[in-house]
Structures are given as C-alpha cells and as structure tokens.
Amino acid sequence: xxxxxxxxxxxxxxxxxxxxxxxxxxxxxxxxxxxxxxxxxxxxxxxxxxxxxxxxxxxxxxxxxxxxxxxxxxxxxxxxxxxxxxxxxxxxxxxxxxxxxxxxxxxxxxxxxxxxxxxxxxxxxxxxxxxxxxxxxxxxxxxxxxxxxxxxxxxxxxxxxxxxxxxxxxxxxxxxxxxxxxxxxxxxxxxxxxxxxxxxxxxxxxxxxxxxxxxxxxx
Numbered sequence: 001x002x003x004x005x006x007x008x009x010x011x012x013x014x015x016x017x018x019x020x021x022x023x024x025x026x027x028x029x030x031x032x033x034x035x036x037x038x039x040x041x042x043x044x045x046x047x048x049x050x051x052x053x054x055x056x057x058x059x060x061x062x063x064x065x066x067x068x069x070x071x072x073x074x075x076x077x078x079x080x081x082x083x084x085x086x087x088x089x090x091x092x093x094x095x096x097x098x099x100x101x102x103x104x105x106x107x108x109x110x111x112x113x114x115x116x117x118x119x120x121x122x123x124x125x126x127x128x129x130x131x132x133x134x135x136x137x138x139x140x141x142x143x144x145x146x147x148x149x150x151x152x153x154x155x156x157x158x159x160x161x162x163x164x165x166x167x168x169x170x171x172x173x174x175x176x177x178x179x180x181x182x183x184x185x186x187x188x189x190x191x192x193x194x195x196x197x198x199x200x201x202x203x204x205x206x207x208x209x210x211x212x213x214x215x216x217x218x219x
Contacts, residue, residue: 001212001213002197002212002213002214002215003068003169003212003213003214004214004215005061005064005065005068005169005171005214006061006142006143006171006214006216007214007216007217009057009058009061010216011219015183015187015218017182017183017186017187017218018186020046020186020187021186024046029046029047029189030188030189030190032047033047033048033189033190034189034190036104036105036106036108036109036190037106037107037108038108040106040108040189040190041083041084041106041108041109041112042112047189048189052083052084054084054086054089054114056090058086058087058089058090059090059093059094061087061090062087062090062091062093062094063090063094065091065094065140065169066091066094066095066098069138069166069167069169071091071094071095071098071137071138072095072098073095073096073097073098074097074098074099075095075098075099075137075138076099076100076101076135076136076137076138077091077098077099077100077101077136077137077138077139077140078100078101078102078103078129078131078135078136078138078139078140078163078164079100079101079102079103079140079141079142080102080103080126080129080139080140080141080144080145080156080159080160081103081104081105081126081141081142081143081144081145081147082102082103082104082109082113082121083104083106083109083113084109084110084112084113084114085102085110085113085114085117085118085120085121086114087140087142088100088102088114088117088120088121089114089116089117092116092117100117100120101120101121101122101131101136102117102120102121102122103121103122103123103124103125103126103129103130104121104122104123104124104144105123105124105125105126106123107123110122110123125152126141126144126145126148126152126156126159126160127148127152127153127155127156127159128155128159129159129160129162129163131163132163133162133163134162134163134164134165135163135164135165136163136164136165136166137164137165137166138164138166138167138168138169139160139163139164139168139169139211140168140169140170141156141160141169141170141171142170142171143171143172143173143216144156144170145157145170145172145193146172146173146174146191146192146193146194146195147190147191147192147193148192148193149192149193150193150203153192153193153203153207154203154206154207157170157203157204157207157208157209158207158208158209160209160211161207161208161209161210161211164211167211167212168209168210168211168212169211169212169213169214170209170211170212170213170214171213171214171215171216172193172195172200172213172214172215172216173188173191173215173216173217173218174195174196174197174200174215174216174217175194175196175217175218176196176197176217179219180217180218180219181194183218183219184217184218186218187218197215200213200215201213
C-alpha cells in the first residue's frame with residue numbers, strides 16, 4: 001500500500017536543481033557523496049546534506065508512523081539506512097519504551113549518530129542484515145534503497161521481509177513526469193535505481209516484499 005510520511009517535509013526544502021549541474025562538477029560531487037563520509041553528511045551542499053544536524057523536525061513524522069502502525073512500548077523496530085539515527089530517536093520519544101535498532105553503510109553517520117540511540121546502531125549493508133528471522137515488529141527504510149543497484153536492491157527487500165514479523169515501510173526517490181525525472185537526475189548524488197512508482201511496485205512484487213511504501217518526488 002502507498003503511504004506518504006515524508007512528502008510534506010521533503011517539499012518544504014527549496015532546491016536549485018540546475019545549479020548542481022551548471023556550477024559544479026556533478027560527477028566529482030557524486031563520487032565524493034557516494035563515499036557517505038563527512039563530506040556527504042556535513043560538508044558543502046554540493047556533496048550532500050550540507051550539514052545534517054538534529055533539530056527535532058522528525059518528531060511529527062515519527063508520531064504519524066507510530067500511530068499508523070500501532071507501535072507500543074516493548075516492540076522492536078529496525079531502521080535500514082538509519083544515517084545518524086534521528087528518526088529512530090524520535091520514535092523513542094513518540095513511544096517511550098520502544099526498542100530500536102539501526103544499520104547504515106556510513107561509518108561516519110553511525111559515529112556521529114544521536115547519542116541516545118547510537119549504542120543500538122551498526123555499520124553494515126542493507127543487502128545482508130545481521131539479525132535473525134522475524135526479530136522485529138516493524139522494519140522501515142527511509143531514503144536508502146534507491147541507492148542500491150538492482151541486484152542488491154532485491155536482496156535488501158528480501159532481507160527486510162526476512163527480519164520482520166510485522167509491517168514494513170520503505171521510502172524511495174521516484175518520478176511521475178519527465179520534469180520530475182530531469183530534476184531527480186540533476187539533483188541526486190547517490191541514486192542507482194531510477195524508477196517510476198509503477199516500476200517500484202513491480203520490483204517489490206519480484207523481490208517478495210509485502211510491506212508498504214512511499215515516494216518523494218523532485219517537483
């Protein structure tokens with residue numbers, strides 16, 4: 001099922017799409033961003049976030065997620081591609097007593113994670129999750145899976161299905177029009193999977209993923 005948790009927050013940011021391909025060497029920026037190091041998180045905007053700092057903006061999203069999926073104290077939640085763990089932290093605020101875990105490819109992201117959840121985060125690959133079958137009541141992934149090539153993408157979706165025993169949710173970058181596709185190509189730095197929502201649904205079916213999903217678009 002399609003569920004939108006991130007659209008409003010994503011659309012609140014203004015982006016100069018053309019600047020990234022006119023003023024900068026886009027290939028160089030992408031190469032540096034794809035290392036998912038300090039430059040990607042806290043370097044210049046041309047390399048990624050331009051400073052990924054905690055400011056509380058994720059709490060409202062966490063509350064919507066918790067309400068939608070009926071998360072309760074004692075439940076176990078996994079975030080695949082957790083970054084610095086900000087959304088996981090907000091989930092612990094929305095549902096005190098929630099047990100959280102996260103994994104991300106970025107050593108820098110985990111090292112600089114929110115201190116309250118950092119002990120529960122691991123460095124690792126989404127295509128090979130280091131947990132047993134059915135360990136989590138809810139598995140989520142925001143802004144991660146489109147950064148994988150198709151062979152790893154299929155494995156990652158299978159892994160999300162494997163380690164969960166309840167609902168799951170993934171959010172990916174996508175496009176519905178030629179303009180949104182052009183903007184995505186201009187803006188993205190680390191995306192490997194460029195698909196329409198209908199193509200994503202086909203991929204989910206092929207990979208055996210049965211959870212919900214949502215997309216962000218570059219309008």
